[in-house]
Amino acid sequence: MHIDLNGKTALVTGSTGGIGLAIAKGLATAGATVIVNGRAQERVDAALADLKQTVPEADARGAAADLGSAEGCDALVAAEPRVDILVNNVGLFGPHDFYDIPDEEWQRFFDVNVMSGVRLSRAYTPAMVEAGWGRVIFISSESGLNIPADMIHYGFSKTANLSVSRGLAKRLAGTGVTVNAVLPGPTLSEGVQSMLADSQAESGRSIEAVAADFVKKERPSSIIQRAATVDEVANMVVYAASPQASATTGAALRVDGGVVDTIA
Template identity: 55%
Template sequence: MQITLNGKTAIVTGAGQGIGKATARLFAEAGAQVVVNDRDAARVTAAVEDIRATVPGAQVSGATADLGNAEGCRQLVDQARTCDILVNNAAIYENADFFEISDDSWQTYFDVNIMSGVRLSRAYLPTMGKRNWGRVVFISSECAISTPPDMMHYGTTKTALLGLSRGLAKVMAGTGVTVNTVLPGPTLSEGVKALFEEEIRRTGTTLEEYGTEMLKTLRPSSITKRFATCEDVANLILYTCSPLASATTGAALRVDGGVADSI
């Protein structure tokens, strides 16, 4: 099975690192013209340079914009007028006591994790519909269906994406545009590595070893018994955005190592 995205323009938000960057690289390898978005200009530049260095002939550009507000979303749309594939990956997360999470923090999580995808979908979906082809993917999380008590604001926003994606798939019915959600499980992204950094130094273990031990406590239902790599998740996103996935829409697709204990 060969996936080709020649002639398609893909926008990946929050792609300066982690799952977003891995996805942007796979899109470039498949022949797409890729727009790497992040709110950090240095990360955008580094990601674009890395993809160009590792993917011969890569068609990749950067678009720095903070998608946590309407103006930032407008800035991205101004920089990237054309979009055939939209991956709404930009998100924030943290561990926090529910009783200590302020109203402002809740609002920030909704603005970044939900409204960025709402605004960009509203901007790009109409043209996709007119062309009778398009792909939109929201990056949710297994936290959407398991809601960890120490990440209530994050988990709640990821649950909302399931409803948003399903509804938009119905809005685009019969147009050739698909809308889906991908639910990663524990993944060794740069953000997760940063959370583990101090404990790794203290225990003298490798990142993979520490992650495996942490899963026993954090996600004992894991079937793979390991953290996924960013590439593991990006592989599913690539397929979902390809012409091969034309009959897959309105779906919640899990790449969680079996963490969610449901069938």
């Protein structure tokens, strides 16, 4: 299958590292013009340099904006008023006991993980509908189905991504604009590597081996019995953004390694 996104412009939020940067590289490799986003200009610039080193022919530019507020989303839309592919990837995560999570932290997770995607989808999809083609992809998580006891606020936000994605797909029925959610499982992003750094240092083993042990312990239902790579997640997103995925909408596309124990 040859995916050709030439002539399409893609915005990937929160794409200065991890899964987001891998998605940006994947879309650029397929020929899309890619907009890299992060809160700080220096991180955006560094990500762009990394992307162009990996994909020398890439047509890419950056847009710094903090998407945890309506003002930040408005600033991004003002800078980049039209896109064909919107990947709502920006997100916060981290363990925090339910009884120790203050109201403002619940609100922060909601604003970044949920409302950024709501606001940007509301801003960008009308032009997609007018053009008769568009792709909106929400990066949810297997934690949206398997709510982690130590990250309830995170799990709730990822469940909300699924609800918004499915509902928006129905709202845009028949327009040529598809809306889907991609659900990664444990993925060897920079954040996970940082979380496992102490264990790796103590054991002297590779980060992949340490991550596999973590998956077997914390996500024993995993069928692949290891962490996914960021590129494996990006591959699903690139497909969902492609013309070939025109009959896939309202879907929850799992890249969870089989962690969610269901055939549905």
